[in-house]
Amino acid sequence: NAGVTQTPKFQVLKTGQSMTLQCAQDMNHNSMYWYRQDPGMGLRLIYYSASEGTTDKGEVPNGYNVSRLNKREFSLRLESAAPSQTSVYFCASSDWDRAVGYTFGSGTRLTVV
Amino acid sequence: AQSVTQPDIHITVSEGASLELRCNYSYGATPYLFWYVQSPGQGLQLLLKYFSGDTLVQGIKGFEAEFKRSQSSFNLRKPSVHWSDAAEYFCAVGALGSYIPTFGRGTSLIVHP
Numbered sequence: 001n002a003g004v005t006q007t008p009k010f011q012v013l014k015t016g017q018s019m020t021l022q023c024a025q026d027m028n029h030n031s032m033y034w035y036r037q038d039p040g041m042g043l044r045l046i047y048y049s050a051s052e053g054t055t056d057k058g059e060v061p062n063g064y065n066v067s068r069l070n071k072r073e074f075s076l077r078l079e080s081a082a083p084s085q086t087s088v089y090f091c092a093s094s095d096w097d098r099a100v101g102y103t104f105g106s107g108t109r110l111t112v113v
Numbered sequence: 114a115q116s117v118t119q120p121d122i123h124i125t126v127s128e129g130a131s132l133e134l135r136c137n138y139s140y141g142a143t144p145y146l147f148w149y150v151q152s153p154g155q156g157l158q159l160l161l162k163y164f165s166g167d168t169l170v171q172g173i174k175g176f177e178a179e180f181k182r183s184q185s186s187f188n189l190r191k192p193s194v195h196w197s198d199a200a201e202y203f204c205a206v207g208a209l210g211s212y213i214p215t216f217g218r219g220t221s222l223i224v225h226p
Contacts, residue, residue: 004156031212042218043157043203050212058213090156096212099164101147102205104156 002026006091006105013081013112021076021108023091029103031094032074033058034066036087037107043090049074081112115140117206119217126194127225134189134220136178136204145207146187147214148178152200160202163187174198199224 004025013019025032033048045058049068063085065077074093078085091105116139126132138144145164149157161172168180178189187204201221207214 033213043216045213048213092157094212096145096207099145099162101145101159101162101207102149102157102214103159104149106156107154 004091004093004103004105006089006108008108009106010109011111013078013110015082015112017081018077018079019081020078021089021091021110022073023075023105024073025091025093025103026072027093027095027100027103028071029093029095029100030071031096032068033092033094033102034064034074034076035090035092036060037090038087046076046089081110083112086110086112115144115206115208115211115215117204117215117217119202119204119220121220122218123221123223125223125225128196129193132189132191132194132198132222134202134204134222136187136189136217138185138187138204138206140185140206140208142208143182145214146178146180147205147207148172148176148187148189149203149205149216150174150200151203151219157203160189194222194224196224196226198222 007022034046035043047066049055052071089108092102118137148160151157201219204217205214
């Protein structure tokens with residue numbers, strides 16, 4: 001089925017470890033996004049890529065880096081994980097020029113101990 | 114700056130009863146409006162969207178929403194709720210050229226048998 005695929009679905013890291021969350025979409029959307037979702041905080045935008053070749057900071061970018069590898073793929077990297085980064089991470093894609101709303105992936109549940 | 118308010122943190126209804134979830138937005142121009150649903154442990158799924166045209170929008174799963182510019186509202190309705198509708202519902206507002214919608218904090222729907 002067409003959509004947004006995130007890997008891994010679950011991950012436990014030790015403080016200071018690094019990891020990369022992968023996201024791929026097959027809908028030919030121009031824009032891609034990374035959000036984190038925490039209880040009581042709603043969805044907070046970490047980084048986004050309006051189009052291939054561009055990335056921009058969102059509301060909570062500290063401690064994260066992103067790479068828009070190509071039109072399909074947008075990865076999120078934690079260089080030195082901290083317990084405050086324990087969260088559920090969602091990737092999304094959209095195409096505003098075609099009046100397409102967000103399509104979300106199923107999420108990555110990350111725990112940093 | 115755009116903003117979204119979902120006044121109700123929790124809503125409890127009986128199965129078979131009608132439902133209305135409230136969403137108020139703040140934005141200077143014509144907004145793009147969305148409703149998403151998130152079941153436990155899942156990503157967000159688009160229920161319906163308004164970009165232009167008819168202000169009464171039909172979505173999936175029997176939901177509809179009405180854009181009322183004079184009231185800055187985009188309330189979600191369903192005539193008869195099913196137990197499977199229990200979930201978190203998010204309203205979001207976007208804008209042409211913005212690429213980044215703003216999400217409300219969500220309304221948790223509880224359905225009693």
